[in-house]
Amino acid sequence: MTNNPTNFRHLYYFWVVAKEGSITRAAERLGLAIQTVSTQLAQLEQSIGKALFTQQGRRLTLTEAGRLALSYADQIFLLGEQMQEALAEAGSGRTRLTVGISDSLPKLTAYRLLEIATQLPHPVRLVCYEGGFDELLADLALHRLDVVLTDRAVPSGTLLRVFSHQLADSEMIVAGVPQLAGAYRAGFPQSLDNAPFLLPTRNNALRGKIDEWFESHGVRPDVVGEFEDNALLNTFGRRGLGLFFAPSALAHDIEEQFGALLVGRVPQVREHFYAVSNERKIKHPAVEAILSAVHQGVLAGT
Incomplete structure (x- = not known):
């Protein structure tokens, strides 16, 4: 391998070939002759001293070196596209x-x-x-x-x-569709014992605070779902599969968009933004x- 600087035109041709899966399709996309693309790809492999592709039937497959090079080329050329958009604006x-x-x-x-x-x-x-x-x-x-x-x-x-x-930061509320809200509002929070709940997964910053709050009130919820993605959790909540926690600052939005009503306030649990x-x-x-x-x-x- 030489210490010559990377030829970014050759690297760009490699990137397009990797994305298209063949030199023929890459040449069509670039508007160049197949031989031109093939030659410049060979020059790139020669300059770095490693094969970037191996032939499997009619399709090119990346080698380990090729996969590594592609990960860097993705960053370089995707950033380049973003730069062009930013400069245009x-x-x-x-x-x-x-x-x-x-x-x-x-x-x-x-x-x-x-x-x-x-x-x-x-x-x-x-x-x-x-x-x-x-x-x-x-x-x-x-x-x-x-x-x-x-x-x-x-x-x-x-x-x-x-x-x-x-x-x-916002205190949290417990919310749910009208049927669930009506069933568990009276006697809150002890009424939540064995209530169906949709909760964030344990790698979420909020989950530990919620579990501590349940423990402090002697409440054992029936956890029917755990979600890493908050939007998916809210979607299940909108369908009435369980109660869920939400920032009180969004109570109006939650009622308007999800049809979910307030069950009770949880000032001891706060979410920070x-x-x-x-x-x-x-x-x-x-x-x-x-x-x-x-x-x-x-x-x-x-």
Whole structure:
């Protein structure tokens, strides 16, 4: 293997071949002769000293080196496409806000927060990605995201240079469809003993607090479902499969969108919402606007 810098044109041809699965289809996509693509792919393999593909019948299959190279090429060229989009918008007066949304964050909360950005005097284009907490933090550290919205702070001692900014916190409520709400409202919270519940999985920051609250009141719920994704939990709740916890700040939205009514308030259990950024001080104007609006009480009930 030589120490020559990577030829990114050759790497781009490799990326397209890997995505298309054959040199013929890649050449059609690139508008080049098959021989041109084949030659430049061979030059890339020669420069790195490793085979990137192996032939299996009529189809090319990535080698171990090829899979590793593809993982880096994905990052390089997907970021390149994002850069072109961002530069195209730079002269339009529109601000781009790329947001990572933790899959454990209630979607209504994410909407209420991002709605603030859409109401700014200057137009904002939202690009939203959903994923796991650690995955989103890694993307933030690599500057693929401007901010991450989540329900937990970044753990102390992390090697990533990212910083948590608390947006708000809200006491929780127990809610359910009218039939369930009517059956379990009287005598709350002792009435919840053996009640059907939909709960977040145990890797969710909120689950431990919920379990402690049940224990402190001597309540043993009938856990009929556990969900990592909050939106899926709410969908099952809307169908009446069980009671569920929700931020009190969203009580009106939950009733309006899910038809779920208040069973009882749980002030001892509070959910926290954070914006995580690469800077100790938020610099993106849209995120600054969200922070300012939240601190002025835009999220009712927080």
